[in-house]
Amino acid sequence: MSTAPTTDQRLLRVAVPNKGALSESATEMLRESGYRQRTDSKQLTLVDAENGVEFFYLRPRDIALYVGEGTLDVGVTGRDLLADSGAKAEEALQLGFGRSRFRFAGPAGRFSELGELAGARIATSYIGVVRAFLEERGIDATVVRLDGAVETSIQLGVADAIADVVETGSTLRRAGLEVFGETILDSEAVLITRSGEAPTGLEVFRRRIEGVLVARSYVMMDYDIPTDQVETAVELTPGIESPTVAPLHKEGWSAVRAMVPRDGAQRLMDELYGLGARGILLTDIHACRL
Numbered sequence: 001m002s003t004a005p006t007t008d009q010r011l012l013r014v015a016v017p018n019k020g021a022l023s024e025s026a027t028e029m030l031r032e033s034g035y036r037q038r039t040d041s042k043q044l045t046l047v048d049a050e051n052g053v054e055f056f057y058l059r060p061r062d063i064a065l066y067v068g069e070g071t072l073d074v075g076v077t078g079r080d081l082l083a084d085s086g087a088k089a090e091e092a093l094q095l096g097f098g099r100s101r102f103r104f105a106g107p108a109g110r111f112s113e114l115g116e117l118a119g120a121r122i123a124t125s126y127i128g129v130v131r132a133f134l135e136e137r138g139i140d141a142t143v144v145r146l147d148g149a150v151e152t153s154i155q156l157g158v159a160d161a162i163a164d165v166v167e168t169g170s171t172l173r174r175a176g177l178e179v180f181g182e183t184i185l186d187s188e189a190v191l192i193t194r195s196g197e198a199p200t201g202l203e204v205f206r207r208r209i210e211g212v213l214v215a216r217s218y219v220m221m222d223y224d225i226p227t228d229q230v231e232t233a234v235e236l237t238p239g240i241e242s243p244t245v246a247p248l249h250k251e252g253w254s255a256v257r258a259m260v261p262r263d264g265a266q267r268l269m270d271e272l273y274g275l276g277a278r279g280i281l282l283t284d285i286h287a288c289r290l
């Protein structure tokens, strides 16, 4: 009997950024997770009935509101946008892309600490985050709301400082600005759901995405090693549950297979080689369920 959901079962309604910095990576992650994704960037919605999901392509800034209201079940957005929205939604999974820092910046040399913002005009697209941050620290400043390109606002005389998303810092440098004060928040793309609710179908959806994230950050390692070195070697490659160890046809040798973090895998190969391992292979993992 087939267990695939039919169209009359309720579909999990998922919000995906339709444009901007998170859009492409979100679509790619969903495609790798085995979901159908739009091929035309003008498409607004897409039903993947076979996988029990319906996708809505929306502005990243609006996604937390839809999810918080319960109109949509799950969304992909930025932690900074979620915080700014004030919506009744919470993080269900960190997605590891769209990483940025939300920082104050001003003309080079003009500000050195947060206290100097008292009485200043601060331009930002994230007034919720900035007001809350200033209030918490008792700093009385005027927050000026702009839609984007806030780096230019100081030069145009509408603000003294800005608070904005910084990734490489090149936009700030180009505008002659530099960051000051502590980081307001560290952001990345996150999966969000309505606060306190786990919609039906979320677990499968989440597990598929987690599988892709793990597949991206781990590789499969295989090696042959003298059996008397196996205990030392598996301490270096413990795997997720435990590594597979099998006898080789050659007397006194064993084969070991374990998932290892992609970062540092080369160094690990050097160490294993030093222990006497040979035939050390690394292969990519395309998907997994742990």
Ligand SMILES: Nc1ncnc2c1ncn2[C@@H]1O[C@H](COP(=O)(O)OP(=O)(O)OP(=O)(O)O)[C@@H](O)[C@H]1O
Binding pocket: 019, 020, 021, 022, 023, 060, 061, 077, 078, 079, 080, 081, 098, 099, 100, 148, 165, 166, 167, 168, 187, 188
């Ligand atoms: N350069 C960047 N690197 C990483 N993440 C970024 C970058 N710019 C924006 N983001 C993240 O993307 C999310 C929203 O920004 P995005 O640029 O997609 O929306 P927007 O500014 O409203 O739209 P647009 O830029 O298309 O007008 C936020 O979570 C933000 O932290």
Ligand SMILES: O=P(O)(O)OC[C@H]1O[C@H](OP(=O)(O)OP(=O)(O)O)[C@H](O)[C@@H]1O
Binding pocket: 020, 021, 147, 148, 149, 150, 151, 164, 165, 166, 167, 168, 169, 170, 171, 172
């Ligand atoms: O540190 P960087 O690598 O330079 O990246 C940060 C810039 O990227 C985003 O701008 P975006 O292109 O989204 O334009 P916007 O300001 O109009 O949203 C963000 O608002 C910063 O301006």
Ligand SMILES: [Mg+2]
Binding pocket: 020, 021, 148
């Ligand atoms: Mg932007």
